[in-house]
Amino acid sequence: MSSFQMDEGSGQFVFADQAAGSRRSMRIFYFRPKMSVRNPRFVIALHGLDRAASEFRAVLAKQAEQHGMIVLVPEFDSDAFPDVYAYNYGNVRHPPPSNALLAREHWTFGIIDRLFQYVRRGLNSDRTTFGMFGNSAGSQFVLRYLALNPAVAIDQAVASNSGMYMLPDLTLDYPSGMGGLDLDESVLKRYFGRRLTILLGEVDIDSTASDLPRNEEAMAQGPHRLARGLWHFDLCRQTCRKLDQPLAWTLEIVPAAGHIDQKIFDRAVTMLASNDHSL
Numbered sequence: 586m587s588s589f590q591m592d593e594g595s596g597q598f599v600f601a602d603q604a605a606g607s608r609r610s611m612r613i614f615y616f617r618p619k620m621s622v623r624n625p626r627f628v629i630a631l632h633g634l635d636r637a638a639s640e641f642r643a644v645l646a647k648q649a650e651q652h653g654m655i656v657l658v659p660e661f662d663s664d665a666f667p668d669v670y671a672y673n674y675g676n677v678r679h680p681p682p683s684n685a686l687l688a689r690e691h692w693t694f695g696i697i698d699r700l701f702q703y704v705r706r707g708l709n710s711d712r713t714t715f716g717m718f719g720n721s722a723g724s725q726f727v728l729r730y731l732a733l734n735p736a737v738a739i740d741q742a743v744a745s746n747s748g749m750y751m752l753p754d755l756t757l758d759y760p761s762g763m764g765g766l767d768l769d770e771s772v773l774k775r776y777f778g779r780r781l782t783i784l785l786g787e788v789d790i791d792s793t794a795s796d797l798p799r800n801e802e803a804m805a806q807g808p809h810r811l812a813r814g815l816w817h818f819d820l821c822r823q824t825c826r827k828l829d830q831p832l833a834w835t836l837e838i839v840p841a842a843g844h845i846d847q848k849i850f851d852r853a854v855t856m857l858a859s860n861d862h863s864l
Contacts, residue, residue, distance in 0.1 A: 589707030591617050595646060597639070600703065602696050604676065606665025613700065614642040614658040622653040627705065627715035628857050629697055630658045631723030633845070634673070634796060644850045652858035659700060661693070673725040674760040675733070686765065694730045701738060714740040716857035720849060721746050732763060732776045743853040745784035746810050746844050748796070749803040750817040753824050761802055770828065777825050781834045782856060785814040786842035786849055794844070810844060
C-alpha cells in the first residue's frame with residue numbers, strides 16, 4: 586500500500602477488482618480536502634445513467650471541501666457495464682431472456698466495500714465507516730446495495746431521484762423484487778433499519794423525460810420520479826407495519842429542485858456530513 590497516492594483536490598486512480606467488468610479494473614474519480622483536515626470522512630458516490638463520474642465528482646467537490654470530506658466516485662462505464670442489469674441492478678442477474686443468477690463474487694456491490702478498505706488503508710485512516718450517496722441510476726444502486734448486502738461499514742446513505750424502485754417483496758423475483766436470491770425476512774428488517782434518507786426533488790415531475798423508465802412496472806409506481814419516490818416510501822412504511830418493525834428511513838423533499846440539480850447534491854453532502862457518527 587506504500588505506493589498509493591491521493592493528492593489534495595481532484596484526481597483519479599485505477600482500482601483493480603474482480604467484479605469490475607471484463608477489464609477487472611475501473612477508474613475512481615476522487616476529491617480530497619486540504620491535507621490539514623484531520624481524519625476526513627469518506628463518502629462513496631454513485632453517478633447516474635450518463636456514467637459521468639468525473640462530472641459527478643465535480644458537483645460534489647465544493648461541499649466536500651467545506652465539510653472536510655473525501656469523495657470517491659467509481660466509474661461504471663458503458664463498455665464494461667453496458668446496461669441497467671450490469672450497473673443499476675448490481676450485476677446480480679443477466680438481462681432477459683437469460684435472467685441467469687450470477688455468483689455473488691460477480692455482483693458489483695462488493696466493489697464498494699473493497700474500494701473503501703483499499704483507500705482507508707492507503708491513507709492510514711482511522712475511519713471504519715463511510716457514507717454513501719447516489720442520484721438517479723446511482724440511487725437504484727445504493728438502495729439495492731443496502732438491501733442485498735451486510736454493508737457493515739456504511740453509517741449513513743442518501744438515495745435521490747430514483748426512476749423506479751425495487752419492491753421490498755421476497756416473493757417477487759429480482760430485480761423487480763428481492764425474490765430468488767435466498768433471502769429471508771431478517772434481510773428485509775435489516776434493510777428497513779438502515780440510516781437512509783430518500784431525497785426527492787420537488788419539481789422532478791417530468792413525465793416525458795427521455796430517461797424515465799416507462800415499462801409497466803415503472804408506470805405502476807407513478808407518472809414521474811417524485812410520485813414514484815413518495816409511493817415507494819409509503820409502500821415501505823406499510824410493509825414495516827406488517828413486519829411489526831419501525832422504518833428507520835427518513836424522507837425529504839428539496840424545494841424547487843429538479844432531477845439533476847445542484848440543490849440535491851449540496852443537500853446530500855451536507856446531510857452525510859452532519860450525520861457523521863463514524864468515529
